[in-house]
Amino acid sequence: MTMSELQRRAEGLKAYADQLGMSVSEVETHFLTNYGSAFAESAFLAAGGGNWQENELTLRERSLIVISVLTTLGGVDDRLKGHLKWAFKHDLDKKDLEATFSLIANYAGFARASVAVDILHELDK
Numbered sequence: 001m002t003m004s005e006l007q008r009r010a011e012g013l014k015a016y017a018d019q020l021g022m023s024v025s026e027v028e029t030h031f032l033t034n035y036g037s038a039f040a041e042s043a044f045l046a047a048g049g050g051n052w053q054e055n056e057l058t059l060r061e062r063s064l065i066v067i068s069v070l071t072t073l074g075g076v077d078d079r080l081k082g083h084l085k086w087a088f089k090h091d092l093d094k095k096d097l098e099a100t101f102s103l104i105a106n107y108a109g110f111a112r113a114s115v116a117v118d119i120l121h122e123l124d125k
Contacts, residue, residue: 005045012044014048065088067116074111
């Protein structure tokens with residue numbers, strides 16, 4: 001790996017550690033055990049690449065985009081839950097997210113948006 005790949009990998013591991021509430025070594029073990037080395041390495045490089053590095057989009061804006069996509073996909077409740085938790089670290093609050101889901105309901109359907117609202121409200125419990 002080139003140095004930039006090593007840096008991207010390290011940044012990706014830190015991003016997942018922050019999102020999942022684990023240490024970097026726990027994240028690495030979790031990914032390797034659950035997904036295998038090829039998937040894990042690809043995920044680490046992607047998460048440490050330009051998509052989550054602040055440039056034109058803030059982390060807040062990126063979180064809104066990812067949450068919107070996961071909500072419209074459906075069937076990815078655990079991933080959505082993780083990104084909702086992370087969104088609070090990116091300066092989003094419950095009202096911001098509820099407004100986002102209300103808008104998504106108009107374009108992607110009430111069923112998908114209502115599941116996301118339910119997940120958001122479960123985080124309060």
